[in-house]
Amino acid sequence: MKIVHFEIHADDPERAIKFYRDVFGWEITKFQGSEEGGIDYWNIDTKEGLNGGLMRRENPSSEGDPNACVIYVQVPNYDDYAEKIQKAGGTKVNEKVEMERVGIYSQFKDTEGNTIAIIETPPGM
Secondary structure, eight states: OOOOOOOESSHHHHHHHHHHHHHHOOOEEEEETTTTTTTEEEEEEOOSSEEEEEOOOSSSSOOOOOOSOOOOOOOHHHHHHHHHHHHTTTTOOOEEEEETTTEEEEEEOOSOEEEEEEEOOOOOO
């Protein structure tokens, strides 16, 4: 089965929107009609294929709970994007790992405490 959508939950949606725009250049727009449904929801256009959504976190988890899902974002240069993430308010979870035939990757926390990962794949992959 094909994955067709992802969703990011945020305590402060505007802060999260700024983070993802600043780091990855994603286009994030308010979903029309979301106010009538009683939810705050934004569409995310990654400009690279899989798109998603962002919404206000409804059930904040307790401190230390892991995400149910980690999004891996392929980037052209690991070091550049690691710097962008930290400059935008994200924090590094672990040191970068370099694996043959996989690439360079590590995980970060976004401004909302969600775990995301970036990966720079080897040429030709």
